[in-house]
Amino acid sequence: MFKVGIPFAISLCMKTTLPHKSPKASDITLLKDRQLSVHETDGSPVEMTCGLASLAGAVSQRACVFCGSRVVLYPVADAVHIVHGPIGCAAYTWDIRGSLSSGPELHRLSFSTDLRERDVIYGGEKKLTAALLELIKEHKPNAAFIYSTCIVGIIGDDMEAVCRKVAAETGIPVLPVHSEGFKGSKKDGYSAACNALMRLVGTGDTSNIPLLSINILGDFNLAGEIWMIKEYYQRMGIEVIATVTGDGRVADIQRCHGASLNVVQCSGSMIHLAKAMEEKYGTPFLRVSYFGIEDMSRALYDVAEHFEDPELTNRAATLIKEEVSVVMPRLRELREKLKGKRAAVYTGGAFKAFSLVRSLRLLGMRTAIAGSQTGNKDDYKELAEICDPGTVLLDDTNPLELAKYIQEKNVDLFIGGVKERPIAYKLGVAFCDHNHERKIALAGFEGLLNFAEEVHASVNSPIWNLVPRRRNQEDAI
């Protein structure tokens, strides 16, 4: 299974290494409990250990249950989002995602009950009730989401009761999100968020919803991506009922069970909602990705095929042809400049990693490291299939493992989020943010072009000639 690095016995001896000496890549060894979560592809069957709680002391790149819920529900723009807990959880998630709204922007305000010592002792229910009432009065939201944090799970506030009471008093849905940080991993936070959404689904009027209708699940409208995707489907003649949750609105979610199909991206975060809707309302779902030409095209064709309407398929084909012809000339030029470069990919959900591997290949690049925070066994099997032999797969990795393989595989580019960025930069590796903070749309056909331009701008920058690791490599050659 574990084929790279030094055996564990040696890793124990590592203690004697002077801590401030800069270690070579091969000096970084894997913890015993991490070895089965790392795999170098060589055609043999992949059995990765994944989906577990993060290993204590391993410096995981993951956050917590609360984080999972917060990122999923965050873009619902006409609801107030109240973090029930001490100030940190709210402070660190204030305006953290670039999820755009075409209308209200309540989601960009950071509300918290800011629990203090006395609340911890006497309970926070009163404070929560007062907070809810004042915020609903002031902001007139269409719903309120209340996120419980670690401490609420301990002091035992009855969030359900508070929410019921306030809902009755204010007449809007007040939804508890059971997202205590320690109750599982980020993935469990996704489920908690979907459970909260399920309380909204089915409460709205579904009249006037046409047969050719879908919901877009699992896109968060970073840099306006959901508007691009929505426009594609509309051009095919399909009505989008709800976007969940990018540019999300409470009323749309309430009636989204009237749509004929759920189209689910970022399957990790929203598959739970899709399954619940299938079970309760019989709404079928499709899993798609909007990153890269192949996956974007498939997302349109699959929806067309679902409706078994050849006319829809024709329209999808026309659309794809038009869009691809716009971006292809420049993509070909960029491919020439990027050919042969090696990339590392580390994402939240594994689905995005698949798309990135395929997109990088289209650009002539090779993926040398691929991993995710929340992938499952099947995801890693698929990842192994689509990657070249010798690719290192990582589940729930950490800075030292990333640094080890960045150096061993000598990658030219790292695709990840804010926490991975300084690791790449310190080692003189180009970077592309494919996470919450990006401001450039990477989905859809034009998104792939943006992606390629961004990768080119970083990978082929002359600054890498200045950085010590790269410079020394050139000296060695």
Place this chain on the structure above:
Amino acid sequence: MTPPAVKKEKAPSYASSCNACRQCTPLGACLAFKGIEGAVPFLHGSQGCATYIRRYLISHFREPIDIASSSFSEDSAIFGGERNFRRGIGNLTKQYSPRVIGVATTCLSETIGDDVPSFLRQIEKDVTESEDQPKLVHVSTPSYTGSHIDGFHEATRSVVKTFAVRGPVNNRLVIFPGMVSTEDLRSLKQDFNAFELHGILAPDYSDTMDGPAWESYHRMSPGGTPLSELALFGGAKAAIDFTHCVADKQLAGSYLQETFGIVRHRLPAPMGIEATDRWLELLSTLSGKEIPAHYQEQRGRLIDAVVDGHKYLSRVPVALFGEADHVLGLCAFLSGLGLEIRLVATGGKTKGFEEAVNNNLSGESTPEILNGVDFRDIERAVERLEPKLLVGNSKGYTLSRRKKLPLMRTGFPIHDRFGGQRLLHFGYAGAQRLLDELINTVITHRQAESDVGWTYI
């Protein structure tokens, strides 16, 4: 200096907080630990605390910041976190070979009543006589009390408590600078050199949080207060706490004074002209040396620039917000430049803040003073008081955008400008930089607001 009229502190009137003007206690502790040689911060609680704080600090410092966690599960919350704690310390030790692990608690581990000091004693008992075993430092930082500033000072104090030993008097001058920028830390070191003093900063993250590009990956960023130096703190010639607002019981210098009888000075950080004068005078006294000529030259140029620029700033109404000691420094400097301070606000509830602000004002400012508030309170006050300029950290950007007011960024965090981690605030050079940026912020805004398109302002 005319004594300003005292204005009543306004109590926040909401049950909820909206757009916090502070961060939580463990964040400050993590940053303090990052300034100790060979140290890795470790948060005893849920995985998210470590990751959120990493992300937040990375957005300001743009450096790798590894923070370990005991990654609580439901079981740990019910049966106690000792198992995960021990496992976490073990794994961290194996992977990083740290010299120090800085353990800070979180609201979760504090609330379930984990006795972390006893966990530490147990671990130290179990692994005896191993030189490679890292030293464990513990600080209690439940996030439902205080702010990141409390966490920072208390973690610093814990480090000093752990490492300082009684010894013969040495020539060290020990400075506890507080949560300041990496460039501020470097400027203090230049000051020591100028006075030929053996000054030591604790913590010192000037290299660990603002270091060069690497040839290969470092488990721990090089730099930090050397452990060998920390041991000598018990015999230091003098100790200095840079703070006006933090209580003595939280301060490391105060601990050295109480425990080892070390002469301790407590003074505001050298922000602005007067505070820098005081600081240099103290260094002069401690070193027995005259203030070197280049400081006089800097000061001379600064005063000249103040005169050249005063009309841009005179009577400009301004609102200040951020960490208490930082805004006090701004308050003293900016009021002395002739700006009209209309609002002074801080997020952490700070004892004696109102009085401190009033004691740090010159000119005719009679600001409204807000203590323990969020940006919703600050925005209300801004609506009432109509300042024309905001000075504070990046978290004021939302307010600045909504009210169409220019924001000059200082302090922490700076998430929406480049180089925030190395902004210089200290010394005459820092005052010069602040002055230039203040004036340019005013000019830029004036130019942008004007239809004329002034080419000379």
